[in-house]
Amino acid sequence: MKGMIRWSGLGIAAVLIVLAFFVLEPLLKFVIEQAGTRALSTKVTLDEVAIDWSEPSLALTGLEVADKKQPLKNQVEVDEISINIDAFEALSGHLISDQATLKGIQFNTARSESGELGDIVTLSNVDEKVSSSASEALSLPGLDLPDIDELVTKENSLTYQRYQALRQYVDANKDAFKKRIDALKDEKKIDDYKARFDEIKNAKGFMGKLKMVSKAKKLKKDIDRDLKDAKSLRKDFDATVAEIRRRVDELQDSPKQEADHLLHKIGVEGGTEQVAQVLFGPELKGYLKQLKELTSGSESAENKPEEVVVERGKGLFVSFEQEKPLPLVWFKQSLISGDFSGLGIPFAFNGTASDITDQQTLTGEPTTVDLELLNEKVKSANVGATFDIRHQQVITINGTMKGYQVEKLPLSGDFELSDGLADLVANIKTEGDALSGDVKMDMNTVSLTSTGDMFEKYPSAKEALASIERIDANAVLGGSLDNPAVDITSNLDDVLSTVLNKALEGQLEVYKAQVTEKLETMLQAEMSDADAIKTDYLGMSGDIDGAKDVLGGLLGGL
Amino acid sequence: MLTIFAKLLKLLNSDQNPSHLALAVCFGLAVGLMPSFSLFLLILFILVCLIKANLTLFFLVWGLFEGIAYVFDPALHQLGYGLLTNVSFNELWGGMIQSSFWKLTAFNNSLVMGASAVILALWVPVYVLTIYLVKSYRGSMQAMVEKFKIVQMLKGSKFYKLYEELGA
Numbered sequence: 001m002k003g004m005i006r007w008s009g010l011g012i013a014a015v016l017i018v019l020a021f022f023v024l025e026p027l028l029k030f031v032i033e034q035a036g037t038r039a040l041s042t043k044v045t046l047d048e049v050a051i052d053w054s055e056p057s058l059a060l061t062g063l064e065v066a067d068k069k070q071p072l073k074n075q076v077e078v079d080e081i082s083i084n085i086d087a088f089e090a091l092s093g094h095l096i097s098d099q100a101t102l103k104g105i106q107f108n109t110a111r112s113e114s115g116e117l118g119d120i121v122t123l124s125n126v127d128e129k130v131s132s133s134a135s136e137a138l139s140l141p142g143l144d145l146p147d148i149d150e151l152v153t154k155e156n157s158l159t160y161q162r163y164q165a166l167r168q169y170v171d172a173n174k175d176a177f178k179k180r181i182d183a184l185k186d187e188k189k190i191d192d193y194k195a196r197f198d199e200i201k202n203a204k205g206f207m208g209k210l211k212m213v214s215k216a217k218k219l220k221k222d223i224d225r226d227l228k229d230a231k232s233l234r235k236d237f238d239a240t241v242a243e244i245r246r247r248v249d250e251l252q253d254s255p256k257q258e259a260d261h262l263l264h265k266i267g268v269e270g271g272t273e274q275v276a277q278v279l280f281g282p283e284l285k286g287y288l289k290q291l292k293e294l295t296s297g298s299e300s301a302e303n304k305p306e307e308v309v310v311e312r313g314k315g316l317f318v319s320f321e322q323e324k325p326l327p328l329v330w331f332k333q334s335l336i337s338g339d340f341s342g343l344g345i346p347f348a349f350n351g352t353a354s355d356i357t358d359q360q361t362l363t364g365e366p367t368t369v370d371l372e373l374l375n376e377k378v379k380s381a382n383v384g385a386t387f388d389i390r391h392q393q394v395i396t397i398n399g400t401m402k403g404y405q406v407e408k409l410p411l412s413g414d415f416e417l418s419d420g421l422a423d424l425v426a427n428i429k430t431e432g433d434a435l436s437g438d439v440k441m442d443m444n445t446v447s448l449t450s451t452g453d454m455f456e457k458y459p460s461a462k463e464a465l466a467s468i469e470r471i472d473a474n475a476v477l478g479g480s481l482d483n484p485a486v487d488i489t490s491n492l493d494d495v496l497s498t499v500l501n502k503a504l505e506g507q508l509e510v511y512k513a514q515v516t517e518k519l520e521t522m523l524q525a526e527m528s529d530a531d532a533i534k535t536d537y538l539g540m541s542g543d544i545d546g547a548k549d550v551l552g553g554l555l556g557g558l
Numbered sequence: 559m560l561t562i563f564a565k566l567l568k569l570l571n572s573d574q575n576p577s578h579l580a581l582a583v584c585f586g587l588a589v590g591l592m593p594s595f596s597l598f599l600l601i602l603f604i605l606v607c608l609i610k611a612n613l614t615l616f617f618l619v620w621g622l623f624e625g626i627a628y629v630f631d632p633a634l635h636q637l638g639y640g641l642l643t644n645v646s647f648n649e650l651w652g653g654m655i656q657s658s659f660w661k662l663t664a665f666n667n668s669l670v671m672g673a674s675a676v677i678l679a680l681w682v683p684v685y686v687l688t689i690y691l692v693k694s695y696r697g698s699m700q701a702m703v704e705k706f707k708i709v710q711m712l713k714g715s716k717f718y719k720l721y722e723e724l725g726a
Contacts, residue, residue, distance in 0.1 A: 003610070004609055009606075314593075316639060316669075320648075
């Protein structure tokens with residue numbers, strides 16, 4: 001055995017071990033990149049890993065986590081991470097530390113090279129910028145009313161349809177009544193009645209008169225039946241005439257009713273209600289959709305790789321159940337700083353976080369974040385958030401902002417918030433995809449203007465808009481992150497609604513009169529015809545009464 | 559190629575202890591097969607330094623087995639994966655994963671496990687076979703081999719002489 005040892009090699013082995021310390025940093029870089037890529041199923045890269053043996057601690061610089069959906073973008077980029085951790089512990093691929101500092105956290109940054117993994121082809125999604133504001137422009141009645149000739153057509157006219165229905169009704173009943181009246185006024189029948197009456201009247205002698213009693217009874221019965229028919233005809237006729245009168249009257253008012261209906265259809269009613277909803281709703285929905293994008297990243301962290309392609313020379317790591325399974329990353333307490341601008345939120349941030357991890361199921365703790373938001377236009381802003389993805393994803397965000405100086409903020413519907421000093425309080429919660437919460441805004445020294453020509457026609461509305469100095473708005477959130485429901489109430493609603501409604505009233509009256517007139521002109525012939533129908537019908541009434549009188553006279557003689 | 563052959567010939571003809579040559583072959587095989595990210599590799603390097611294994615032969619065999627490892631990579635992965643997922647060993651691997659040392663060896667990697675199994679299986683046979691072959695060569699084949707024209711050509715070349723002069 002003694003002959004087997006190369007004593008001179010002892011020095012070389014020592015040099016090798018020392019050298020190993022020098023390769024430890026690149027080795028750690030490799031281990032962390034590999035472990036991160038495996039755990040997150042997306043490319044994780046580092047610029048450099050530096051070991052501080054005195055602390056001991058690790059400094060990771062230039063961490064980039066590629067976006068799975070857009071390989072040329074980073075989901076998250078962190079300039080520098082300092083972790084209090086032994087380098088040998090980190091070699092196991094687990095970055096677990098009581099204290100960590102993360103500086104320069106940024107979102108959605110560009111990558112120099114694609115972050116695609118293996119052969120998986122992921123088409124980069126086109127940026128879906130929230131464009132709901134464009135689709136929900138403020139529509140004010142009277143400002144953009146449709147052409148009357150386009151609005152009013154004979155084919156679509158309710159009045160014309162009513163006229164046609166009346167015509168059909170009249171035609172159907174008229175024939176039936178004529179037949180019934182003709183049957184009642186049948187001259188042959190009346191002459192027969194008269195002949196039978198004369199025979200009874202002229203009977204002579206006791207026996208002759210006695211014979212006529214039964215004939216008289218039969219005649220009376222026949223006349224009674226006809227009178228009953230005449231009464232029934234009168235009753236039916238009166239009911240029909242009443243219906244015709246009702247329909248003709250309805251037809252007379254129809255153009256006005258139809259004008260109202262048409263105006264309602266084009267949104268004249270309630271057009272100025274919930275102005276704040278239209279002005280701020282799309283913007284708020286846009287921010288909520290960004291929250292969805294942000295949270296979908298945390299969901300993916302919990303996902304396991306679906307399919308692993310074994311690369312030559314790299315093999316496959318098999319997982320075994322550990323007594324104390326550890327997450328890949330667990331920073332129990334962290335100081336964090338960075339910038340939200342990549343998410344379209346114009347704020348830098350500074351604060352603390354606890355239990356930052358890729359697997360909350362292993363740490364058993366939700367991730368909490370306490371941030372101070374920094375922007376030169378904001379006096380102070382704080383946000384506290386809890387991300388709990390242990391079971392169902394629950395995210396709670398509570399934020400306050402004071403003295404947010406808003407300048408030239410474009411709103412929906414050709415409006416612009418030229419100036420304003422806002423205080424905001426937001427409480428938002430998501431459970432799974434369900435959204436709830438509220439956002440309260442109190443804005444002072446407001447200057448609200450319209451960038452379009454909407455208010456040029458309405459000086460009073462423009463003045464009202466200019467006179468608004470304070471906006472109180474309360475948004476109640478509901479629905480889901482994919483389809484958020486935002487119900488905003490604001491003092492703007494009352495102010496603008498009153499002024500605009502007043503301003504629009506005159507124009508709407510004129511428009512309504514124009515629509516009515518157009519309908520009346522268009523259906524002039526039908527309206528006159530309706531009157532003639534009524535007169536014509538009333539003429540039939542005399543025929544019924546005449547037949548009744550004749551029958552009544554015969555019956556009186558009996 | 560000629561350099562390698564000359565080196566090998568020189569080693570076999572030298573009075574080097576056959577066991578040192580056999581160890582060099584075994585270590586070369588192990589380092590060649592073992593993936594670079596395992597702590598086993600560092601341990602093997604340290605052992606090569608401490609144990610009297612012929613370094614020239616070690617480097618030669620290492621190079622050879624790097625190529626073999628590349629060719630047989632899928633087979634090594636399959637073997638390792640089979641061992642790691644075999645229910646009979648589940649308890650053993652489950653116990654080892656609790657230790658940081660074993661984690662650093664990346665034993666739970668299919669390639670590391672496959673290579674380790676092949677190394678362990680081949681170590682003793684290769685060691686014994688190498689000693690046997692070296693001894694056989696020196697005992698009976700050396701004189702015969704030296705009579706081969708190619709060997710004589712090689713030994714007569716300026717290159718070989720220069721090689722011997724430099725004591726490589």
